[in-house]
Amino acid sequence: MCGIVGMIGQGQTKAMILKGLETLEYRGYDSAGIALHTGRAVDVYREKGRIADLKKHIPTDADAHLGIGHTRWATHGRPSQRNSHPHQSSNGRLTLVHNGVIENEKQLRQEYLHDSIFASDTDTEVIVQLLAQLVEKHGDLPTAIIALQQLLHGSYALAIIDREQPDVLYAVKNKSPLLIGKGEEANYLGSDALAMIDKTKNFYELNDGEYAILTAEAVEIFDREGKKIIRETFEAQIDANDLAKGPFKHYMMKEMNEQPAVIRRIIQAYINDQNETLIDQQILTTLRNAKRIFILAAGTSYHAGLVGKQYIETMAQIPTEVHLASEFVYNMPFIPEGSCFIFISQSGETADSRAALVAIRELGFEALTITNVPGSTLSREANYTLLLHAGPEIAVASTKAYTAQLTVLALTAAAIRNYDLDLKFELARVATAMDHICEMHEQFEMLAQNYFSHGQHAFYIGRHLDYFVALEAALKLKEISYIHTEGFAAGELKHGTIALIEEGTPVVGLIAQAKVANHTRSNLQEVAARGAHTATIVCESLAQAGDTVIIDDVHELFTPLVMVLPVQFLAYYAAYIRDCDIDKPRNLAKSVTVE
Numbered sequence: 344m345c346g347i348v349g350m351i352g353q354g355q356t357k358a359m360i361l362k363g364l365e366t367l368e369y370r371g372y373d374s375a376g377i378a379l380h381t382g383r384a385v386d387v388y389r390e391k392g393r394i395a396d397l398k399k400h401i402p403t404d405a406d407a408h409l410g411i412g413h414t415r416w417a418t419h420g421r422p423s424q425r426n427s428h429p430h431q432s433s434n435g436r437l438t439l440v441h442n443g444v445i446e447n448e449k450q451l452r453q454e455y456l457h458d459s460i461f462a463s464d465t466d467t468e469v470i471v472q473l474l475a476q477l478v479e480k481h482g483d484l485p486t487a488i489i490a491l492q493q494l495l496h497g498s499y500a501l502a503i504i505d506r507e508q509p510d511v512l513y514a515v516k517n518k519s520p521l522l523i524g525k526g527e528e529a530n531y532l533g534s535d536a537l538a539m540i541d542k543t544k545n546f547y548e549l550n551d552g553e554y555a556i557l558t559a560e561a562v563e564i565f566d567r568e569g570k571k572i573i574r575e576t577f578e579a580q581i582d583a584n585d586l587a588k589g590p591f592k593h594y595m596m597k598e599m600n601e602q603p604a605v606i607r608r609i610i611q612a613y614i615n616d617q618n619e620t621l622i623d624q625q626i627l628t629t630l631r632n633a634k635r636i637f638i639l640a641a642g643t644s645y646h647a648g649l650v651g652k653q654y655i656e657t658m659a660q661i662p663t664e665v666h667l668a669s670e671f672v673y674n675m676p677f678i679p680e681g682s683c684f685i686f687i688s689q690s691g692e693t694a695d696s697r698a699a700l701v702a703i704r705e706l707g708f709e710a711l712t713i714t715n716v717p718g719s720t721l722s723r724e725a726n727y728t729l730l731l732h733a734g735p736e737i738a739v740a741s742t743k744a745y746t747a748q749l750t751v752l753a754l755t756a757a758a759i760r761n762y763d764l765d766l767k768f769e770l771a772r773v774a775t776a777m778d779h780i781c782e783m784h785e786q787f788e789m790l791a792q793n794y795f796s797h798g799q800h801a802f803y804i805g806r807h808l809d810y811f812v813a814l815e816a817a818l819k820l821k822e823i824s825y826i827h828t829e830g831f832a833a834g835e836l837k838h839g840t841i842a843l844i845e846e847g848t849p850v851v852g853l854i855a856q857a858k859v860a861n862h863t864r865s866n867l868q869e870v871a872a873r874g875a876h877t878a879t880i881v882c883e884s885l886a887q888a889g890d891t892v893i894i895d896d897v898h899e900l901f902t903p904l905v906m907v908l909p910v911q912f913l914a915y916y917a918a919y920i921r922d923c924d925i926d927k928p929r930n931l932a933k934s935v936t937v938e
């Protein structure tokens with residue numbers, strides 16, 4: 344989604360903002376812009392395309408002590424220079440950037456701005472024009488912000504510059520992510536900590552409806568009625584080298600290779616020397632007493648939830664349902680009294696998941712969020728949080744977060760009723776198996792060349808846990824190589840979809856579950872008989888002559904944690920061969936903060 348960066352105070356404002364925007368590129372965008380308050384005027388530079396394109400339009404000597412920047416992922420109005428942020432009020436006094444969606448923008452245009460001349464098709468320009476009108480009416484910007492929030496419906500993170508206040512930066516937050524960074528001689532704001540991490544590690548959270556007034560020396564936070572709030576900063580557990588790609592060409596390759604280390608980090612974080620799992624007893628009691636558990640998520644996190652259901656029902660014997668968050672809110676199933684919810688979200692900012700969280704909290708149910716981002720919206724608004732400790736995941740395609748989610752779900756499920764399994768041993772075995780798979784990357788590059796260098800269709804098939812990995816495998820391949828790929832229950836193909844199999848259609852069978860291995864093999868023969876170009880990814884104990892990829896055995900419950908690595912590498916190399924933008928695939932955003 345959109346990225347926002349702002350700075351006020353001593354320092355290289357332009358450089359800081361542009362660098363901050365570059366760290367947010369992974370969120371996905373189609374245009375970028377920056378505004379600099381030079382003391383006399385507010386200069387705005389904005390272009391469709393990449394930040395590198397924007398830089399060519401900014402005079403090298405341009406700088407200031409106050410600035411805001413933005414990367415836009417189009418919602419209202421096509422990607423274009425005129426729709427790029429920052430946007431200014433007609434009187435030129437206010438300049439702002441926005442992340443989110445204003446749901447009542449048409450009504451606001453009709454009711455308050457029918458005489459205004461708009462320079463863009465965006466909902467953001469409605470905000471800045473309306474705010475300028477409110478400043479005229481109320482006389483000062485803080486009061487106007489309070490009035491503005493009473494009119495806006497929807498999600499917004501705003502950074503605002505007032506031409507008449509060259510020493511003040513304003514921030515407003517509702518549903519979209521926005522953090523304030525506390526510096527020495529300057530203060531900052533950004534869509535996430537990464538954008539400011541090489542300036543500060545100390546941040547203020549902003550809650551929905553709050554606004555902040557930043558000067559070089561101070562940060563003041565107010566609630567939606569204008570009442571001042573005293574809040575402590577928190578220290579972000581990120582270090583700047585987390586941002587570097589290291590020896591890898593892409594963040595995705597770096598993050599795939601980090602997975603063994605992440606598993607070992609989670610073991611350390613969650614299991615003590617006495618082999619006890621360190622999960623808050625309140626969380627375990629809530630889950631243990633639940634009549635039914637609902638897991639809600641989107642995308643890859645949803646696929647992790649499907650495996651998580653198996654873990655909870657196998658290790659804790661609690662009935663569990665998994666739902667797409669975007670469907671759940673508008674098609675709510677029967678939820679028995681005594682149910683509780685688990686939200687899985689790498690970013691902790693997914694709007695679909697957040698909307699579902701708001702809905703179930705209003706119904707009085709308790710929620711646990713499993714996320715990679717401490718202080719994220721889904722973390723703050725749930726009753727409990729379990730962290731993934733995966734380190735920042737920059738590539739849009741989620742890899743290490745997925746395996747981290749499975750690991751934390753397994754630890755939680757086992758801890759609910761002290762399932763008799765040596766998790767430290769079994770997960771360490773998983774990490775070792777992952778190490779071996781990461782060493783096989785040249786084989787995966789060759790396979791990708793053989794199966795995915797051409798053609799526009801592919802299938803992954805599997806049964807039971809292998810089916811859930813097939814869904815994730817398909818998402819990985821399609822979202823970065825743009826090959827239309829389906830993850831399919833192997834036994835279901837013959838009920839219709841097998842009609843799509845043609846000569847040469849790649850079909851990869853995942854075989855790691857002993858009780859269904861032979862069934863999947865016969866399903867592969869069915870498609871091979873119709874011309875499919877088949878391959879198998881198999882755990883060693885189930886391997887047969889002619890199998891394509893053989894990986895180390897691990898506990899049968901944990902095979903998804905290792906089976907997913909080959910399919911991640913295959914997706915990576917398929918995209919590499921096709922010269923796709925691996926870390927920032929077209930149309931995609933790392934954190935989808937609109938419904």
Ligand code: AGP
Pocket residue numbers: 641642643644687688689690691692693696739740741742818822932933934935
């Ligand atoms: C997965 O590779 C995608 N990036 C996407 O499906 C992602 O998993 C989904 O948008 C959910 O994001 P979250 O985990 O941050 O909530």
